[in-house]
Amino acid sequence: MLDRIADIWGERTPHARGTVWPARVDLHLTDGVAEQDVDRWVQSACLLCSNGCGCDIAVKDGRMVGIRGRATDVVNHGRLGPKGLYGSTPWASSPDRLTRPLVREGGRLVETDWETAMGRVVERSKQLLAENGPLTHGFYTSGQLFIEEYYTLAVIGKAGLGTPHMDGNTRLCTATSAAAFKESFGADGQPGSYTDIEHCDAVFLYGHNMAETQTVLWARILDRTHGADPPRIVCVDPRRTPVAEEAERTGGVHLAPRVGTNLALMNGLTRELFEHGWVDEDWVAAHTLGRDELRAVVDPYTPEEVERICGTPASDVRRAAAIFGESPNVLSTVLQGFYQSHQATAASVAVHNLHLLRGMIGRPGAGVLQMNGQPTAQNNRECGADGDFPGFRNWGNPQHVEELASAWNVDPLTIPHWAPPTNAMQIFNYAEKASIELLWISATNPAVSMPESSRIRSILSKPEVFVVVQDLFLTETAELADVVLPAAGWGEKTGTFTNVNRTVHLSEQAVEPPGEARSDLDILLMYADAMDFRDLDGNPLISWRTPEQAFDAWRAVTAGRPVDYTGLSYEKLRGPSGIPWPVDEEHPDGTDRLYTDFVFPTDTDYCETYGHDLVTGGAVTEQEHRALRPAGRAFLKGAPYLPAHEEPSEDYPLLYTTGRTAYQFHTRTKTGRSRPLHDAAPDAWVELSVPDAASLGISEGDWVRVESPRGAIEVRARVGQVMEGAVFAPFHYGSWDLDGVAPDEQDRLANELTMTVWDPVSKQPTFKTAACRVTKVRDGDGPAPAPTTTASAPARVGSVPDTRGGPPSGSHVLADTPTYPLDPSQES
Amino acid sequence: MPHLSTYVGLADHSERTLADSFRAVAQGHAREADVFHTCQLLAGWSDAHRERLATVVDRYGEDEVVEPERLHADGLAEVREGAVGLLRDLQDLHVLASLVQTTWTVVAQAAQGVRDRELLEIAQDAGVETSRQITWLDTRMKAAAPQALIVGPPS
Known part of the structure; x- marks a missing residue:
C-alpha cells in the first residue's frame, strides 16, 4: 500500500x-x-x-x-x-x-422547488427575447460536462435562441490549444498520441508542469527516462519544477525565460533550425506554406538576442535547439505556461512550426500534444457550446452553416454566424454593460477563476443581470446568482467525454444524485421543453430524451468532419478501452495519430477557420485564404516578440504569475472536499526566489502582502524555486471554505491581481503576466502551507516537513x- | 517632382493623424481591454512608418501644395461614448487608414517610376502593415456591430 x-x-x-x-x-x-x-x-x-x-x-x-x-x-x-x-x-x-433549487428572495437565496426555479428562468428568458431578442442571453459553461450536455446546449443556444454568446471556461484553459491547431493545420484536433512517449528521443515540455498537472502522463514519461535508451527532457518553465529537475538529470536543458517572453525564445529556437540546416526543406516545400516569411520573422532572434530578452543563457538556447534539431523523434507538449501567458497563440503555433520545419509529425514518437486543462474541454470545442461551431465547422463558411441548419431543420439565419462566437471575456464585458441580461453559468466558478476577480464579482452582482448557476455546490459564483439549480455530478449521471488524446470514454451512472439534484442534460432539456423550441416543421427542436439519444444526435452531425464520431456507439464504448476519434468506416477502431499522410485540413472549403494575423487577431478572409491554395498544406506562421502588457516598474518591480498544484483542481470544488488532498495543500501561498526573499527581508512562512494595480492578497511566503524577479501564486483558493468570510472580504485569491487582457487570436486571458510588489506583513509561525513534493518545494531541501499523509x-x-x-x- | 513630394508629405501627415487617432480611441475606450492594447500597438506601427519615411524625406521635401491639402482628413480628437460610439470610432479609424493605404499605393508607384528603391520598399512595407491595421478594424467592427446595433442602449 x-x-x-x-x-x-x-x-x-x-x-x-x-x-x-x-x-x-x-x-x-x-x-x-x-x-x-x-x-x-x-x-x-x-x-x-x-x-x-x-x-x-x-x-x-x-x-x-x-x-x-x-x-x-x-x-x-x-x-x-x-x-x-x-x-x-x-x-x-x-x-x-446542493439538493434543492434556490431562488433569490429579498436579497437572500432560499430553497424552492424545480417548477418555481425553472419558472423564473423561463419567464425572464421569454421576456428578454420579446423585448430585445436573443442577444440578451449569454451562456458560460465548463470543461467538466459531457458531450451530450454540451451538444444539447449548443443546439439550444445556436438554433433555439440564436445567440452567439456562448463560451466555456475552456477559454481560460484550452482556447489557445484549439486556436493554435486551427492556425497551423486548419482545424482543431490533437495531431499526436500518448503512444509517442514510447518512441521519442526527446520530450520538450513548453510551459507544461506535467509532473503536477497530468501526473499519470508524467509517470509514463518517467518510465521511459528510467528505462533503456531514454529520451532527453527539455523544460521551458520559470520555476524549477520536477520536470526541470528531470531535464537536468537526463542531460536535457531547463530554459527559464523571463515571464512573458516565450515567443522570443521560440523565435530563437526556430532560427537555430534554419541556421544549422536542420530544416527538411523538401518536406517543407511539399507540405507547408509560409517558410520564407517565417525565416524573415525569426531572423533577428540570435541566441544572444534571446538571452537579452528572456534571460536564458545563449548556450542553453543553442543546446536545446540542437536537441530538437538532431533527435530523430521529438515529442512536444504545451500547456498553461504558454496558453495563459503573453502572445499565447503565436508561441504555441511556434511549437508546430518547429515540428513542421523538421517534418516531424504524423509518425510514432514525432508528435505534438497541445494539452488541455480540463477533462472535457475538448468536447466543448467539438460540440460548439463554446466559441466554436459543432463538428469543427467554420462559422464563416455558409456551406458549413447550411449543414447545421439542415441537421437541425432550422432557418440558417437563426444560427448566429455574422461574426465569430463571442468569447468569455467579451460575454462578461457585455454583462458589465447589461446588454447581456441573462447569464447562465454551468459547472464553473468564474468568481474565483477569472482574472481581476473583484470586477467579475461586481458583474455577477449587478441587479440588471439575471444570473443562473447550475452546480454541485453553493460556490462563490452561486452565492451571487438569482437562481441556483442543483446538478448531478460524475457517477450520478451518464455521458461521454474526450481527453487531450482524442480518446472518447463512456462514464456510466453509478449512484442516484442527492435530493432533487438533476443531471445537467435533464436541466437543459427541462429549459428547452419549457421554452418550446421548434424546428421548421413545428416539431420539437430537441428530440432526444436520454444521454444515448443525445450522443447519437451528436454523432450524426460529425459525419465527414475531422472529428468524426460516426463509428462510435455506447455499446462500443463499453469495451475494454476508450477509443480515439476519428472513428468512421475507414477507421472502425479509431485513430492513434492524425496526419500520417501529411495532408492537413486546410482546404478552403473544409477548414475550421481561414486564419488570423497572429499579432492583431485580424481575420483572414475567405478570398485571401483561397488565393493561397492551401490544399492540405500546413501553415508556418510567425510573429515578432512584443513586450508584455504590464512590465515591472518602480512601484511594482516583480513579475506575477499564477498556476496550480498537484493536489488541487481549479477552485477545489471536489479536491478541497477530500481530506488528504486538502491537507496536502490546505491554504494559499506565494513563492519567492531566495535572492528576492532575502532583499525583502522575508523568511519561509512569513505573511506577505502581494499587490498589483488591481488588488492584493495576504498569504504566507514559500522561499522556493521560482526564478529571480518572479512571484508565483496558486489560483485555487477562494472563500467557500472560509467560515464567515464573504468573497469580497477574502484576501488569498490569486486572481485579485491578474489583468483583464487576452490573446488577440485565442482570446485566452493572460493569467501569467502582470507586475506586482511584495512586502512583509508579519512573522510566520511555521512554514508556508505549500507542498514540498512538487514545484513549490522549498529552496533549502529538508528545511520544511515533507508533505505526506495519504491513506493507504x-x-x-x-x-x-x-x-x-x-x-x-x-x-x- | 512637385507632386511626389506632396504625396510624401501626405503620407507623413496622414500616418501621424492615424497614429494620434488610434491613441485617442485606445484611451477613450480603455475599458475595452483589447481595443486599448491593440490600438496602442497599431499607433506604434504608424509611428514607425513615419520614422522610416523621415530617412528619405530630404530627397523630396514635404511640399505644402495647396490643392491636395483637401485630402487631409481630420483625426479623432475625442472619442464617442458607449458601444455604438466605439463602432463609429472604429469606422472613422477605418476611413483614416484607407487614406493612408491609398497614399502608400501611389507613393510606391511613383517611387518605382523614379527608381528610388529605398522609398519603394518603405511604401510597400508600410502599405502591407496598413492593410493589417484595416483588417483588424474590420474584424473588430464585425465583432462589435450586432450587439451595439441590436441591444445596445440608446446613444
Whole structure:
C-alpha cells in the first residue's frame, strides 16, 4: 500500500524505447471498504485532470466508495494519480451538496422547488427575447460536462435562441490549444498520441508542469527516462519544477525565460533550425506554406538576442535547439505556461512550426500534444457550446452553416454566424454593460477563476443581470446568482467525454444524485421543453430524451468532419478501452495519430477557420485564404516578440504569475472536499526566489502582502524555486471554505491581481503576466502551507516537513501487459 | 517632382493623424481591454512608418501644395461614448487608414517610376502593415456591430 500524497507518481515500471508501457493497477477505497466488499464496479474515466484515465467506480450500499484504474485502457494502463484516487468520490456525499433549487428572495437565496426555479428562468428568458431578442442571453459553461450536455446546449443556444454568446471556461484553459491547431493545420484536433512517449528521443515540455498537472502522463514519461535508451527532457518553465529537475538529470536543458517572453525564445529556437540546416526543406516545400516569411520573422532572434530578452543563457538556447534539431523523434507538449501567458497563440503555433520545419509529425514518437486543462474541454470545442461551431465547422463558411441548419431543420439565419462566437471575456464585458441580461453559468466558478476577480464579482452582482448557476455546490459564483439549480455530478449521471488524446470514454451512472439534484442534460432539456423550441416543421427542436439519444444526435452531425464520431456507439464504448476519434468506416477502431499522410485540413472549403494575423487577431478572409491554395498544406506562421502588457516598474518591480498544484483542481470544488488532498495543500501561498526573499527581508512562512494595480492578497511566503524577479501564486483558493468570510472580504485569491487582457487570436486571458510588489506583513509561525513534493518545494531541501499523509492506496504491476488497440509498440 | 513630394508629405501627415487617432480611441475606450492594447500597438506601427519615411524625406521635401491639402482628413480628437460610439470610432479609424493605404499605393508607384528603391520598399512595407491595421478594424467592427446595433442602449 502506498501513500500517494507522498508518492505522487507511484512505483516506476521502467521499459525500453519502442516497447509497450507496462500496466499497473492503482486503487483506492474509502471508509475501510475492502475490494471484496464492493457491490459493483461501474465503468467511467477520471474527471480530475485532462488526462482522461479509464477507471471503474466502486459502489457499495448505493454510495461511491472508491476508484480503480482500468488496466486495459489505452490512456493510463491502469494507473491513477493522487487527485483521481483521493478526490474522485468524497465530494459526492459531502453534507453541503446542493439538493434543492434556490431562488433569490429579498436579497437572500432560499430553497424552492424545480417548477418555481425553472419558472423564473423561463419567464425572464421569454421576456428578454420579446423585448430585445436573443442577444440578451449569454451562456458560460465548463470543461467538466459531457458531450451530450454540451451538444444539447449548443443546439439550444445556436438554433433555439440564436445567440452567439456562448463560451466555456475552456477559454481560460484550452482556447489557445484549439486556436493554435486551427492556425497551423486548419482545424482543431490533437495531431499526436500518448503512444509517442514510447518512441521519442526527446520530450520538450513548453510551459507544461506535467509532473503536477497530468501526473499519470508524467509517470509514463518517467518510465521511459528510467528505462533503456531514454529520451532527453527539455523544460521551458520559470520555476524549477520536477520536470526541470528531470531535464537536468537526463542531460536535457531547463530554459527559464523571463515571464512573458516565450515567443522570443521560440523565435530563437526556430532560427537555430534554419541556421544549422536542420530544416527538411523538401518536406517543407511539399507540405507547408509560409517558410520564407517565417525565416524573415525569426531572423533577428540570435541566441544572444534571446538571452537579452528572456534571460536564458545563449548556450542553453543553442543546446536545446540542437536537441530538437538532431533527435530523430521529438515529442512536444504545451500547456498553461504558454496558453495563459503573453502572445499565447503565436508561441504555441511556434511549437508546430518547429515540428513542421523538421517534418516531424504524423509518425510514432514525432508528435505534438497541445494539452488541455480540463477533462472535457475538448468536447466543448467539438460540440460548439463554446466559441466554436459543432463538428469543427467554420462559422464563416455558409456551406458549413447550411449543414447545421439542415441537421437541425432550422432557418440558417437563426444560427448566429455574422461574426465569430463571442468569447468569455467579451460575454462578461457585455454583462458589465447589461446588454447581456441573462447569464447562465454551468459547472464553473468564474468568481474565483477569472482574472481581476473583484470586477467579475461586481458583474455577477449587478441587479440588471439575471444570473443562473447550475452546480454541485453553493460556490462563490452561486452565492451571487438569482437562481441556483442543483446538478448531478460524475457517477450520478451518464455521458461521454474526450481527453487531450482524442480518446472518447463512456462514464456510466453509478449512484442516484442527492435530493432533487438533476443531471445537467435533464436541466437543459427541462429549459428547452419549457421554452418550446421548434424546428421548421413545428416539431420539437430537441428530440432526444436520454444521454444515448443525445450522443447519437451528436454523432450524426460529425459525419465527414475531422472529428468524426460516426463509428462510435455506447455499446462500443463499453469495451475494454476508450477509443480515439476519428472513428468512421475507414477507421472502425479509431485513430492513434492524425496526419500520417501529411495532408492537413486546410482546404478552403473544409477548414475550421481561414486564419488570423497572429499579432492583431485580424481575420483572414475567405478570398485571401483561397488565393493561397492551401490544399492540405500546413501553415508556418510567425510573429515578432512584443513586450508584455504590464512590465515591472518602480512601484511594482516583480513579475506575477499564477498556476496550480498537484493536489488541487481549479477552485477545489471536489479536491478541497477530500481530506488528504486538502491537507496536502490546505491554504494559499506565494513563492519567492531566495535572492528576492532575502532583499525583502522575508523568511519561509512569513505573511506577505502581494499587490498589483488591481488588488492584493495576504498569504504566507514559500522561499522556493521560482526564478529571480518572479512571484508565483496558486489560483485555487477562494472563500467557500472560509467560515464567515464573504468573497469580497477574502484576501488569498490569486486572481485579485491578474489583468483583464487576452490573446488577440485565442482570446485566452493572460493569467501569467502582470507586475506586482511584495512586502512583509508579519512573522510566520511555521512554514508556508505549500507542498514540498512538487514545484513549490522549498529552496533549502529538508528545511520544511515533507508533505505526506495519504491513506493507504493499492497499486500492483501486472505481470502480463494487456494488448492495446492501435499501440505501435505492439504492432508486429 | 512637385507632386511626389506632396504625396510624401501626405503620407507623413496622414500616418501621424492615424497614429494620434488610434491613441485617442485606445484611451477613450480603455475599458475595452483589447481595443486599448491593440490600438496602442497599431499607433506604434504608424509611428514607425513615419520614422522610416523621415530617412528619405530630404530627397523630396514635404511640399505644402495647396490643392491636395483637401485630402487631409481630420483625426479623432475625442472619442464617442458607449458601444455604438466605439463602432463609429472604429469606422472613422477605418476611413483614416484607407487614406493612408491609398497614399502608400501611389507613393510606391511613383517611387518605382523614379527608381528610388529605398522609398519603394518603405511604401510597400508600410502599405502591407496598413492593410493589417484595416483588417483588424474590420474584424473588430464585425465583432462589435450586432450587439451595439441590436441591444445596445440608446446613444
